[in-house]
Amino acid sequence: MSSMVIKNARIVLAGEVVHGSLQVKDGRIDAVHQGVVNHAQGIDLEGDDLMPGFVEMHTDNFERHLMPRPKVQWAEIPALIAHDAEVAAAGITTVFDALGVGDADPDSLRGSTWGSVLSAMDACSREGLLRADHHLHVRCELPAPNTIELFEPFYKHPRLSLISLMDHTPGQRQWENIEQARTYYTGKKGWSNEKFERQVAHSGELQDRYAEPHRAYFVDYCRTHGIALASHDDTTIAHVMQAHAEGASMSEFPTTLVAARTAHAHGLLNVMGGPNVVRGGSHSGNVAASELARHGLLDIVSSDYVPGSMLSAVARLVQDEILTLPQAVATVTLHPARATGLQDRGQISTGLRADLIQVRWVRLQQGQRHGVVRAVWRAGQRVL
Numbered sequence: 001m002s003s004m005v006i007k008n009a010r011i012v013l014a015g016e017v018v019h020g021s022l023q024v025k026d027g028r029i030d031a032v033h034q035g036v037v038n039h040a041q042g043i044d045l046e047g048d049d050l051m052p053g054f055v056e057m058h059t060d061n062f063e064r065h066l067m068p069r070p071k072v073q074w075a076e077i078p079a080l081i082a083h084d085a086e087v088a089a090a091g092i093t094t095v096f097d098a099l100g101v102g103d104a105d106p107d108s109l110r111g112s113t114w115g116s117v118l119s120a121m122d123a124c125s126r127e128g129l130l131r132a133d134h135h136l137h138v139r140c141e142l143p144a145p146n147t148i149e150l151f152e153p154f155y156k157h158p159r160l161s162l163i164s165l166m167d168h169t170p171g172q173r174q175w176e177n178i179e180q181a182r183t184y185y186t187g188k189k190g191w192s193n194e195k196f197e198r199q200v201a202h203s204g205e206l207q208d209r210y211a212e213p214h215r216a217y218f219v220d221y222c223r224t225h226g227i228a229l230a231s232h233d234d235t236t237i238a239h240v241m242q243a244h245a246e247g248a249s250m251s252e253f254p255t256t257l258v259a260a261r262t263a264h265a266h267g268l269l270n271v272m273g274g275p276n277v278v279r280g281g282s283h284s285g286n287v288a289a290s291e292l293a294r295h296g297l298l299d300i301v302s303s304d305y306v307p308g309s310m311l312s313a314v315a316r317l318v319q320d321e322i323l324t325l326p327q328a329v330a331t332v333t334l335h336p337a338r339a340t341g342l343q344d345r346g347q348i349s350t351g352l353r354a355d356l357i358q359v360r361w362v363r364l365q366q367g368q369r370h371g372v373v374r375a376v377w378r379a380g381q382r383v384l
Contacts, residue, residue, distance in 0.1 A: 002026055004380055005042030006356070009050040012329050014347050022050065024354040027379035031350060045358055048374060052333040052347050053093025053355030054310050057162060057340050058137060058252060058271065058302040061086060062097045066117065067109040076120035081129060088131035088384045090307035091373045093355040094337070094345060096137035096162055097121075101154070102147030102214075110141065115153040131376070131383035133355075135340070137162040139232070142214045143169055143207040151218075156225070161340055163222055164230040164252055165215055165243075169207045219246045228340055230271070234259040244268060250300070250339055255286035260297045269299040269339050274309025277301060277316050289313075293322045300339060301331040311359065311371040319369060354380040 007021035011032060020034040021042065065079035065086075087095050103111035124130050136159040140147055154160050222229040230250040231243035240251060240262040251263035252271045260270050272289035273282075281288045292298040301313045310332045317328040330347075337346030345353045358375040376384035 002380065003030075004354075004377075006050060007037065007042040007044055008047060009045040009358075010047060011348055012049055012051045012326055014330070014334070014349070015326055017049075017325055019047075022348065022356075024377075024380045027354055027381070029348060029350050029352050029354050032348060043375075049359040049361070049371075050348070051091070051329055051357050051359055052345065053357050053376065053378065054091045054332045055094045055336040055340070055342065055346055056087065056092045056303050056307070056310065056332075057096040057300065057336045058098050058164070058304065059087065059092075059095060059307060060098055060305045061303070061307050063099065063109055064305070073109070073112075076117050077124060080117075080120050080124055084124075084130045084132055084134070087303075087307045088376050089373060090303065091311055091357040091359065091376060092132055092303070092307060093357070093376060093378045093383075094133045094135070094342065096135045096340065098137040098139050098164075100139040100141060100166070101150040102141035102144030110139075111144070111146065111150070113150060113153065118153055118157065118159075121159065131378065133378060134159065135162070136160045137164065139164050139166050140214065140218050142167050142211040142218075143209075144214075145206065145210055147210070147214050148217055160227060162228045162230060163218055164232045164250075165218060165248075166232045167207065167211055169211075215246075223247060231268075234263065237262045240266065240268065252302075253282075253286075253304075254292075255282070257287050257291065257295070257297075260287065260292050261295070264297050269335065270297050271300040271302055271336075272298055273304030274301050274313035275304055275306050277313035278306075278309050290317070290320065290322060293317060298331060300335045302336070311373065315361075315369050315371055353378075 004024040005021060011018050011020055011022060018034045021037045023031040062083045065083045066074055068074055099114055100110035121134060136157060138154050138160060140163060142165060229248045230252045231248045232252045234240045234251045234254045235256050237258060240259055244266040248268060250271050251268045253273060254260040254263060254270055263270055270292060272292060276282050276289040289298055301310060303310045314328040314332060317323045318325050334346035345355050354377055356377045357373055359371045360374050361369050361371055364370050
């Protein structure tokens with residue numbers, strides 16, 4: 001029987017923060033003690049915070065490592081190991097790697113097959129090379145002609161736990177503002193203005209032809225195989241109502257306050273990006289995550305495209321007095337765990353997995369608090 005004691009910690013529980021110690025046996029939390037307990041042995045956190053390990057259900061970070069520059073593809077195993085180290089260092093112990101399928105652009109990573117990437121994930125897991133617990137979140141681009149074809153390697157894959165339905169056709173949802181879309185595609189994707197104009201001109205035709213039949217296919221797949229379903233970039237009441245009717249449990253990155261309110265009214269959890277919280281607004285010009293939080297509409301914070309933004313978002317929500325520390329921590333732990341069907345993690349409670357992180361708070365020159373992840377345990381084993 002393996003055991004471990006962590007002492008002298010500020011333990012972030014579901015509804016309060018207490019000073020005390022924690023015992024782990026066989027990878028699970030065995031006991032939580034408040035106050036000073038005389039443990040001769042144990043890991044002394046010196047008053048640092050002890051939080052549940054973060055559960056990240058939507059990160060583009062693996063894709064960024066696989067294609068660090070436009071048209072530059074990196075080897076799968078080095079990319080995965082680098083991505084895994086980065087998310088672990090950010091306090092993420094469970095990660096849903098978001099991999100996009102479907103793109104009419106032949107130069108895009110999401111227009112390529114994912115078979116070799118999945119093989120790399122399985123190989124690294126077998127060899128015990130990964131720090132975090134990796135699951136799959138497949139992001140399906142509905143208007144792309146090759147979406148179903150590229151989904152084939154994920155069909156019945158044991159890591160697949162979440163599917164989201166995307167439609168990035170310019171002029172609606174995330175890209176309601178065409179000029180914001182132009183900035184993104186010519187900047188991050190390296191497109192010329194001429195290529196952007198060609199793609200926009202062709203996008204409406206693709207949407208008309210493929211979006212609805214592809215949507216029906218993936219909705220049916222989720223129902224049949226018990227996979228969690230999320231909508232993406234809901235903008236209108238109609239968008240949310242369609243997602244609700246299809247069985248979605250989450251609304252990822254709603255772009256308007258009315259969409260977020262409608263989602264909550266119909267039982268969908270709102271997911272917003274950590275960078276949105278930290279920057280004070282969306283890079284696409286859509287509704288701010290902090291505004292949703294002030295209205296009680298922010299359920300889950302995802303790192304989106306910056307793994308470290310989850311902890312920074314927690315700090316920002318607390319510093320701005322929008323949420324308490326336990327409430328803010330729940331947006332990156334308990335809520336995403338439950339939304340993705342993980343009942344064995346997400347909070348510090350006896351019987352749950354000992355997925356834990358040590359966080360030390362420092363003051364930046366601007367007076368803001370910044371969290372530094374000092375140690376990470378997954379199922380009681382130190383991985384960082």
